[in-house]
Amino acid sequence: NRSPRSNRKELMSEHLATRITARDRAREFPVELYEDGGVLFCKVCQHSNDYIRGQTAVAHLRTLQNNNRSNTDILTSERKEFTLDFTRTLIKADIPVEKGPKFSTFLKKHCKQGGSTPAPYYQRSDYLPELYSQYEGDAVEGKDI
Structure with missing residues (x-):
């Protein structure tokens, strides 16, 4: 019998893209992001980003701080x-x-x-x-x- 907690962890892990790499994520956003040494970086602010969750990259690109920097x-x-x-x-x-x-x-x-x-x-x-x-x-x- 499984506990509800282990079921939740299993469900969450099923939603993660386990085989995606930083290079793959950089190919999705070639104008804004680049990969270097297995780390995903923003071209605008040079901030490292989590590449496993695509929403993390999208959220970073939408941030006010990033948008202000992209204007310069x-x-x-x-x-x-x-x-x-x-x-x-x-x-x-x-x-x-x-x-x-x-x-x-x-x-x-x-x-x-x-x-x-x-x-x-x-x-x-x-x-x-x-x-x-x-x-x-x-x-x-x-x-x-």
Whole structure:
């Protein structure tokens, strides 16, 4: 004979999407969310989100705080500047971009919301070309590289 409490737990667990991943949830909301290292992040506020319950992501995207932030491009430009600086620092220190995630543990400990850094693939595809063009321009102008 089952107790009512165990039935309630079983019913609640039946409603959870047990096989969904952060990447799956990010594919549902590609404009607003992204996945990095198995964690679901909001592109606007860099806040980590629960990816198992879809309603959690929807509720976060509807929050007033998030809507206010989405009206400004400041956060996006700050995020891009951080990532460019982080990638530039790795390059200047002669540290392979693949080692960047090793720094994530330090950043997660000391930065708000984990200081999510992009995966090496995104650093190579999205940020290195921009840094290389800056490098070429600085080399032509004779600036310190």
